[in-house]
Amino acid sequence: MYWTYLRRELSGRKKQTTIVATGLAIAIALVIIVNALSAGVRDAQAQALESVYGVGTDLTVSGAQAEPGEGGGRGGPQFDFDDDEGTTADDGTTNLSQSRLMTDFLRGTIEASTLDTVSGIDGVAAASGALSLTNTTFDGELPQRPDATTDDTAEGGQAQPMPDDGDGGGMGGFGGGSFSVDSFTVLGVEAADTAVGPLSAVEVTEGRALADADAGAYVAVLDASYATSADLAVGDTLDVGGTAFEIVGVVSSTSSEADTAANVYIPLDVAQDLSGAGDVVSTVYVQAASSDQISAVQAALEEALPDVTVSSQSDLASDVSGSLASASSLITSLGTWLSVIVLAVAVALAILFTISGISRRTREIGTLKAIGWSNRRVVGQVAGESVVQALIGGAIGVVLGLAGVLAITLISPTISSAPAAESTFGPGGSGGMGGMGGFGAQLGQTSADIVLSAPLSVGIVVLALLLAVAGGLVAGAFGGWRAARLSPAEALRAVA
Amino acid sequence: MTIIEQSPAEPAATPDVPAYRLAGVTKTYSQKGRVVQALKGVDLEIAPGEFVTIQGPTGGGKSTLLQLLGALDTPTAGHVMIGDTDLAQASATDLEHVRAREIGFVFQAFNLIPTLTAAENVDMGLEPLGLGSAERAARVTDALERVGLAERADHRPGELSGGQQQRVAIARAIAKRPRVLLADEPTGNLDESMRDDILAVLEQLNADGLTLIVVTHDSAVARRAGRRLRLDKGTVRDITR
Numbered sequence: 001m002y003w004t005y006l007r008r009e010l011s012g013r014k015k016q017t018t019i020v021a022t023g024l025a026i027a028i029a030l031v032i033i034v035n036a037l038s039a040g041v042r043d044a045q046a047q048a049l050e051s052v053y054g055v056g057t058d059l060t061v062s063g064a065q066a067e068p069g070e071g072g073g074r075g076g077p078q079f080d081f082d083d084d085e086g087t088t089a090d091d092g093t094t095n096l097s098q099s100r101l102m103t104d105f106l107r108g109t110i111e112a113s114t115l116d117t118v119s120g121i122d123g124v125a126a127a128s129g130a131l132s133l134t135n136t137t138f139d140g141e142l143p144q145r146p147d148a149t150t151d152d153t154a155e156g157g158q159a160q161p162m163p164d165d166g167d168g169g170g171m172g173g174f175g176g177g178s179f180s181v182d183s184f185t186v187l188g189v190e191a192a193d194t195a196v197g198p199l200s201a202v203e204v205t206e207g208r209a210l211a212d213a214d215a216g217a218y219v220a221v222l223d224a225s226y227a228t229s230a231d232l233a234v235g236d237t238l239d240v241g242g243t244a245f246e247i248v249g250v251v252s253s254t255s256s257e258a259d260t261a262a263n264v265y266i267p268l269d270v271a272q273d274l275s276g277a278g279d280v281v282s283t284v285y286v287q288a289a290s291s292d293q294i295s296a297v298q299a300a301l302e303e304a305l306p307d308v309t310v311s312s313q314s315d316l317a318s319d320v321s322g323s324l325a326s327a328s329s330l331i332t333s334l335g336t337w338l339s340v341i342v343l344a345v346a347v348a349l350a351i352l353f354t355i356s357g358i359s360r361r362t363r364e365i366g367t368l369k370a371i372g373w374s375n376r377r378v379v380g381q382v383a384g385e386s387v388v389q390a391l392i393g394g395a396i397g398v399v400l401g402l403a404g405v406l407a408i409t410l411i412s413p414t415i416s417s418a419p420a421a422e423s424t425f426g427p428g429g430s431g432g433m434g435g436m437g438g439f440g441a442q443l444g445q446t447s448a449d450i451v452l453s454a455p456l457s458v459g460i461v462v463l464a465l466l467l468a469v470a471g472g473l474v475a476g477a478f479g480g481w482r483a484a485r486l487s488p489a490e491a492l493r494a495v496a
Numbered sequence: 497m498t499i500i501e502q503s504p505a506e507p508a509a510t511p512d513v514p515a516y517r518l519a520g521v522t523k524t525y526s527q528k529g530r531v532v533q534a535l536k537g538v539d540l541e542i543a544p545g546e547f548v549t550i551q552g553p554t555g556g557g558k559s560t561l562l563q564l565l566g567a568l569d570t571p572t573a574g575h576v577m578i579g580d581t582d583l584a585q586a587s588a589t590d591l592e593h594v595r596a597r598e599i600g601f602v603f604q605a606f607n608l609i610p611t612l613t614a615a616e617n618v619d620m621g622l623e624p625l626g627l628g629s630a631e632r633a634a635r636v637t638d639a640l641e642r643v644g645l646a647e648r649a650d651h652r653p654g655e656l657s658g659g660q661q662q663r664v665a666i667a668r669a670i671a672k673r674p675r676v677l678l679a680d681e682p683t684g685n686l687d688e689s690m691r692d693d694i695l696a697v698l699e700q701l702n703a704d705g706l707t708l709i710v711v712t713h714d715s716a717v718a719r720r721a722g723r724r725l726r727l728d729k730g731t732v733r734d735i736t737r
Contacts, residue, residue: 001616001623005611012610367603370607371600371668377623487569
């Protein structure tokens with residue numbers, strides 16, 4: 001009789017059942033889609049981080065941030081040319097070219113010996129160090145220098161006013177020229193460090209990887225994307241910091257959509273030497289012995305190395321920029337709040353309709369009590385109706401949610417991600433050729449285009465259904481409480 | 497209407513024990529800030545197998561008395577004995593038990609569940625008894641046959657006439673084989689011919705030994721009773737002639 005009565009009642013109140021079920025269905029579908037997207041964003045973030053920090057990196061140790069100009073540096077690469085630099089062609093045109101290999105001037109480096117300190121911390125399974133550099137090449141072509149008709153001589157390549165040539169060029173200027181600035185990121189690494197760090201997330205696609213025997217040698221391995229864009233291959237040479245390097249290999253990220261951590265990889269000692277940075281590294285990558293030791297290792301590192309910055313995966317994740325960061329923010333804040341609000345509204349609707357239904361069924365409930373139904377039996381009937389309504393809504397919501405997740409999977413939106421710039425060149429210093437400031441570009445940044453997925457687990461579906469049932473139970477509890485309070489005599493008097 | 501089968505009712509309580517014994521029953525309640533005394537010191541005994549009608553003006557306390565007899569409410573003072581159970585002292589669970597097993601109730605507006613068939617409505621009355629499905633089905637069939645509606649078992653209330661609906665309500669009340677059947681204006685919503693049908697059913701049940709207490713305005717109904725009571729301004733007097 002229980003199920004017969006329940007089924008008949010819900011069939012008899014189709015409109016109410018439809019509204020309640022629809023509300024819950026939308027809420028449950030949102031919960032599923034938001035949870036799946038959150039999981040997808042987490043996967044994407046992990047992928048993005050993996051391409052930069054490698055597989056298995058739990059913590060990073062890096063130098064403290066520095067203000068531009070701190071320590072006497074003027075920030076940005078500086079290109080100084082002597083009077084006799086460059087090659088001059090027969091027509092008097094002078095070609096100038098210079099490369100600079102520099103560390104990130106906005107972040108300090110750390111002593112290489114820090115790696116030993118880190119490795120000695122309890123709970124550290126593996127550690128490796130790398131030196132992040134940016135190679136910037138200036139190429140310029142200057143026309144024939146003005147005749148010495150003035151008593152000024154150029155100093156440091158400063159522009160001198162030119163006589164009016166009648167071509168409408170106006171007074172002043174040096175007669176024109178063309179300049180270009182090119183850059184690529186360089187990572188100095190220890191060849192043997194493949195367990196953790198950037199090299200743990202790459203695979204050789206051409207040639208070979210760096211080897212221990214390459215220490216001190218001018219050899220380089222290129223990122224596959226960079227090699228393609230620069231039209232370079234194994235066997236070619238590449239100018240790094242004014243020195244020719246032989247390209248011995250090409251690597252790509254184990255994540256198909258991402259670039260590796262840098263454009264070019266060279267031996268660490270060579271990188272330290274060429275950049276003039278000394279026996280330093282930019283980052284130490286740390287792998288904890290187990291995931292539950294990460295916090296303890298982080299604390300121990302911060303205590304042992306007070307002058308550095310120790311970052312965990314979640315700290316690093318917050319550095320991810322690009323549309324991935326926007327997607328993460330959108331899903332975790334807006335998406336979560338939206339699904340909470342919609343769920344609350346759906347449950348409130350269910351409660352209101354249940355209570356309203358009880359009011360309209362006052363005589364019916366009074367009759368049931370009069371013919372001998374116990375309070376518990378009546379409450380159980382009312383609660384059962386609410387739970388079944390909720391289950392109907394939950395089931396429809398699961399179907400809608402699955403459809404939404406399938407749609408996202410079919411569309412496969414691509415989102416970009418980039419870690420916060422470690423080689424950001426802002427307005428440069430003065431001097432040189434009138435200052436190189438103003439690019440504002442984030443040079444040497446590793447970016448990744450990642451396909452956003454929406455992985456679904458059985459757990460999320462079960463959670464969604466449980467939420468629906470919980471919503472039904474809450475509505476049923478309110479309705480049942482209302483029904484239980486009805487005295488049969490009052491209920492029957494109410495319609496007399 | 498033809499009563500297809502007549503089966504004897506369950507034996508009533510021994511003749512020495514009244515079906516009901518009311519002693520000093522008073523019922524007051526608040527209504528819109530006023531205190532209303534619906535019953536004032538009612539003393540009453542109803543023997544097993546009696547057919548009693550209760551008449552009186554509107555607001556005289558008839559429905560209140562019926563609700564006390566039906567264990568739907570408890571008196572403010574006094575005792576309402578049904579067999580050996582004092583409804584005035586009973587707990588909520590005990591009252592539920594009495595309503596489920598001892599008392600059958602028939603309402604003026606039939607109070608059937610509109611989404612259930614006639615047989616299912618009758619079955620609703622057996623729900624609290626915890627009977628097996630075979631026993632329940634047998635009782636449902638028997639009750640519908642006793643009121644002459646066996647062939648309408650699968651019809652919903654909307655497909656039945658007023659008289660037929662009231663017969664289903666009576667079947668629901670008697671399926672549990674109660675000690676007493678209480679009816680609140682059972683013919684109030686029926687025309688003359690349907691009223692007679694219902695009265696015939698009630699009389700037959702009474703003839704089978706069921707104690708019958710009917711609240712009614714209808715003198716035609718009252719004339720059929722073995723005992724007539726009048727309830728006016730909260731007090732009862734016997735007007736049987």
